Structure formats: C-alpha cells, structure tokens
Amino acid sequence: MISRYIETIKDCKLYTAYNTNVDAIKYLKDEDVQRLVDEFDHKEIIKRIEEYPRVIEEPLDFVARLVYSIMTGKPAEVPLKDDTKLNEWFDKIKYDEERMGGQAGIVSNLMATLKIDKIIVYTPFLSKKQSEMFVDYDNLLYPLVENNNLVLKKVRECYRDDPTKINRIFEFKKGLKFKLDNKIIVANQSTRFIVASRPENLRIETKEDVKRFLPNIGELVDCAFLSGYQGIKEKYSDGKTAKYYFEKAQEDIKLLKKNKKIKTHLEFASISNIEIRKMVVDYILSNVESVGMDETEIANVLHILGYEDLSNKILKESLVEDVIKGAKILLETFNNLEIVQVHTIYYILFVCRKDNPLSTKELEECLEFSTILASTKAKLGNIRDINDLYEGLKVPHNKYGDLLKKIAEKFNDNGYKVVLSPSRYVEKPKSTVGLGDTISSGAFVYYITLLKKKEIL
Numbered sequence: 001m002i003s004r005y006i007e008t009i010k011d012c013k014l015y016t017a018y019n020t021n022v023d024a025i026k027y028l029k030d031e032d033v034q035r036l037v038d039e040f041d042h043k044e045i046i047k048r049i050e051e052y053p054r055v056i057e058e059p060l061d062f063v064a065r066l067v068y069s070i071m072t073g074k075p076a077e078v079p080l081k082d083d084t085k086l087n088e089w090f091d092k093i094k095y096d097e098e099r100m101g102g103q104a105g106i107v108s109n110l111m112a113t114l115k116i117d118k119i120i121v122y123t124p125f126l127s128k129k130q131s132e133m134f135v136d137y138d139n140l141l142y143p144l145v146e147n148n149n150l151v152l153k154k155v156r157e158c159y160r161d162d163p164t165k166i167n168r169i170f171e172f173k174k175g176l177k178f179k180l181d182n183k184i185i186v187a188n189q190s191t192r193f194i195v196a197s198r199p200e201n202l203r204i205e206t207k208e209d210v211k212r213f214l215p216n217i218g219e220l221v222d223c224a225f226l227s228g229y230q231g232i233k234e235k236y237s238d239g240k241t242a243k244y245y246f247e248k249a250q251e252d253i254k255l256l257k258k259n260k261k262i263k264t265h266l267e268f269a270s271i272s273n274i275e276i277r278k279m280v281v282d283y284i285l286s287n288v289e290s291v292g293m294d295e296t297e298i299a300n301v302l303h304i305l306g307y308e309d310l311s312n313k314i315l316k317e318s319l320v321e322d323v324i325k326g327a328k329i330l331l332e333t334f335n336n337l338e339i340v341q342v343h344t345i346y347y348i349l350f351v352c353r354k355d356n357p358l359s360t361k362e363l364e365e366c367l368e369f370s371t372i373l374a375s376t377k378a379k380l381g382n383i384r385d386i387n388d389l390y391e392g393l394k395v396p397h398n399k400y401g402d403l404l405k406k407i408a409e410k411f412n413d414n415g416y417k418v419v420l421s422p423s424r425y426v427e428k429p430k431s432t433v434g435l436g437d438t439i440s441s442g443a444f445v446y447y448i449t450l451l452k453k454k455e456i457l
C-alpha cells in the first residue's frame with residue numbers, strides 16, 4: 001500500500017512559497033504551565049482572556065491566549081509584537097527542540113523525503129541556519145538569478161545574509177492540568193499554540209529578480225502550494241501596506257500560471273488580524289484552485305463572507321454537516337475553486353463539484369494517503385524516511401470514523417462530491433505542529449498526480 005502511494009506521487013513537480021522559519025518547540029508539562037500562570041495575578045489572566053488579545057504585546061497576553069488554547073483544546077497562532085525586550089522574555093524559556101517551521105518549509109522537507117520528482121521552494125528570508133533546516137536531497141531546489149538566467153540550486157547552497165525568523169511553539173498534551181484561580185483546568189485535546197514572530201523587515205513577497213522568472217518556474221512544475229500570507233502586516237514603517245503586498249502576491253499567482261495552467265493551493269492559517277484574514281480571502285482564495293484549512297479557519301472564512309450563524313455553529317458544535325455546508329458555500333462563492341479540503345481532529349474532507357474528473361474512490365485515496373502522513377508525523381514527531389509511513393499505517397481510524405463517513409455520504413448529491421476519510425488519531429502524539437501542512441500537502445500532491453495521470457494537467 002505504502003509503496004503504491006509513493007509510486008503514485010513520484011512524478012509530481014511542486015513549487016512552494018513563502019513562509020519558512022525555525023520552530024523552537026517547548027513541550028509543556030503541568031508544572032511548566034503552573035509556574036507560568038503563577039508569575040501573574042490569576043484574576044488578571046482571566047480578565048485578559050476575556051479581552052482576547054490578537055497580538056502579544058506583553059507576556060500577560062501570551063499567558064492569557066495560551067491558557068485559552070489549553071482550555072478550549074483548539075490550536076492557535078498569535079503574532080508577537082516586534083520588540084527586543086519581549087523577544088528576550090521568550091528567549092529565557094528553555095526550548096526542547098528546534099525544527100523546520102512554516103508551511104513552505106515543512107512541505108518542502110516532507111515532499112523531498114517522500115521523493116517526489118522536484119520541489120522548488122522560495123522564501124524571502126534564507127539565513128544559513130534556515131537553509132540548514134532543509135533536508136539535503138537533490139530533488140529540493142531553490143531559484144536564483146545568475147547572469148540574468150534562472151538557475152536552480154540545492155537550498156543549502158543558497159543562503160544569504162538574512163536574519164533567522166524563530167517562532168515559539170508550545171505543545172501541550174490532552175490531560176495537562178494546572179490550577180487557575182482555584183479552578184483545575186484540564187486540556188481536553190493535544191495541540192499546539194504558536195507565538196509567531198513578525199519581523200518588520202520580513203516581507204512576504206517574491207523579490208524582483210526571481211519574480212521575473214515566475215512564468216518559467218510555473219512551466220517547470222505541475223502545481224504550487226502557497227502559504228504564509230498571515231505574515232503580512234497592515235502597515236510597515238516605510239509606508240508600504242498590506243494592500244501593496246497582497247496585490248503583489250496575486251500577481252505572483254498569475255505569473256506562475258502565465259505559460260502553463262498549473263494548479264495552485266492556498267494553505268490557510270490562523271490569522272488573528274481580521275483585515276489580513278479578509279485580504280487573504282479577497283486576493284488569494286479568489287485565485288487558487290484548491291484550499292486547505294482546519295475547522296476554525298473555515299469558520300473564520302465563512303464569517304468574513306457574511307455567514308455568521310454557520311461560522312459560530314461550527315466553532316461551538318463542530319458538526320461535520322456544518323463544515324460540509326460551509327465548504328459548499330466556498331465552492332459556490334469562488335468559481336476558481338475546484339476543491340476544498342478541511343482537516344479536523346476526527347476527519348479529513350474533500351468537497352468538490354460533481355463534474356470533478358476524479359472519482360470518489362480516487363478522492364478518498366488522496367485523503368487516505370494524507371491520514372497516514374498525519375498519523376506517522378503525530379506518532380514519530382517527524383517523517384524522516386518513506387519506511388516511517390508503516391508506523392502511521394498501524395494507527396487505526398478513529399472510532400467515530402464509520403458514523404462520520406455515513407453522514408458525509410448523505411451530502412453527495414447532484415451538485416457535489418463529498419468524500420471523508422476518518423483520521424488515524426494518535427492518542428499521545430509526540431508533537432502536533434505542522435500536522436495540518438502535512439495533511440494538506442499530502443492530499444493536494446496526490447490529487448494533482450491523479451489528475452496528471454488522467455492527462456488533465
């Protein structure tokens with residue numbers, strides 16, 4: 001089974017941009033969280049949770065949002081104010097591990113390890129340390145312009161004198177316990193809380209030299225996996241605005257598709273700034289063929305599109321029926337979209353129009369492959385070799401799987417194909433950061449290669 005999956009994707013050629021960073025990971029234990037909350041007045045933490053800070057401007061904001069994430073069992077990402085003192089406060093924490101982070105970085109390493117034909121990755125910051133986070137395989141290349149020509153080189157040979165962007169990741173396990181204002185808080189889910197650094201001089205863009213060659217890069221690949229737009233700020237000190245960067249990002253997609261109609265995927269992320277979230281929808285979602293997101297993210301998009309009740313219901317009740325309704329709304333709203341992929345703890349879902357060239361069985365195969373990738377990464381912490389996937393395969397589908405599949409099948413009507421694969425849920429995951437990127441890219445690459453085999457690409 002695994003060898004068949006790997007054989008299927010081996011011809012795929014992928015472009016990915018924009019975000020890479022170093023994830024400094026702290027695996028939180030009960031006593032770490034207790035010590036952290038005890039540094040502050042518990043009543044102040046509770047008050048700050050109610051205020052729901054959308055940027056971490058001081059340590060109390062961080063503690064409040066982390067506690068909220070633990071209480072709700074929901075993954076979250078909150079940007080950190082670009083401030084030296086605040087960074088120093090976070091640097092005092094002893095992290096357990098450093099790893100490749102960012103959608104483009106994670107997807108590059110995963111696909112290079114799975115031995116797909118070619119990955120071209122572009123990222124605006126590429127320090128020596130960052131370049132060394134990439135796996136050292138010949139199928140993973142970086143675009144450079146030399147003597148006015150586009151050249152592709154191994155990423156590790158392409159580093160520049162750039163800063164290294166470090167995100168701090170706080171992983172917590174189901175059952176983690178601490179006391180807040182005399183109440184015991186227990187985590188009902190294992191997940192991660194991301195403190196995302198937002199350096200002022202990091203611009204989510206393709207620099208002019210490489211940008212000129214995007215149509216050539218598009219010709220060299222079958223598809224593009226794009227993400228990192230959550231890192232765009234509303235305003236920069238040099239007067240540039242989010243609008244400026246979103247217009248450029250939209251241009252990039254058009255340039256990639258100029259010479260060859262490649263398929264593009266947007267990987268959504270948790271975007272706390274509502275204006276930026278709206279711009280990702282207006283400029284990017286409206287230009288791609290595929291989108292991947294988690295349950296909270298689809299709820300947030302629906303909110304932007306004016307479906308407040310459905311959005312709130314998804315956030316509160318997590319019903320698969322509502323998520324499917326939401327996915328159909330996205331397909332109705334955006335003609336450009338051909339496939340919507342949503343991942344949650346219990347399932348991974350594809351919703352597409354009835355005329356999608358892949359059969360429901362083929363669509364299910366894409367999802368099945370991605371659940372194995374997710375369970376492997378959750379169990380081992382990382383995928384270092386194709387043979388690791390046998391570990392993921394040993395993890396059974398979760399106990400709600402049959403019920404969820406039956407519900408999803410009911411939505412397979414005249415207009416749509418709805419396909420669901422239950423997750424292979426790892427009870428005690430080694431880590432959870434990057435699982436969403438792993439699932440989405442696995443399903444997307446598999447989808448693309450099946451289209452390619454049918455000569456639709």
Ligand SMILES: Nc1ncnc2c1ncn2[C@@H]1O[C@H](COP(=O)(O)O)[C@@H](O)[C@H]1O
Pocket residue numbers: 075190293294343344345346347348374375378423424425426427428429432433434435436437439
């Ligand atoms: N413990 C887990 N076992 C298998 N799959 C898991 C586990 N925890 C999370 N997942 C999957 O990963 C995504 C997370 O996606 P984000 O984009 O990072 O929120 C989750 O929806 C599950 O499908």
Ligand SMILES: O=P(O)(O)OC[C@H]1O[C@](O)(COP(=O)(O)O)[C@@H](O)[C@@H]1O
Pocket residue numbers: 019020021023077100101102103106167194196197228230231269432433434435436437438
């Ligand atoms: O928003 P940023 O700063 O680009 O960072 C994105 C973050 O999301 C990740 O790519 C993980 O995403 P998922 O857990 O959703 O797969 C981290 O590695 C990274 O720290």
Ligand SMILES: [Mg+2]
Pocket residue numbers: 268269270294436437
């Ligand atoms: Mg994600």
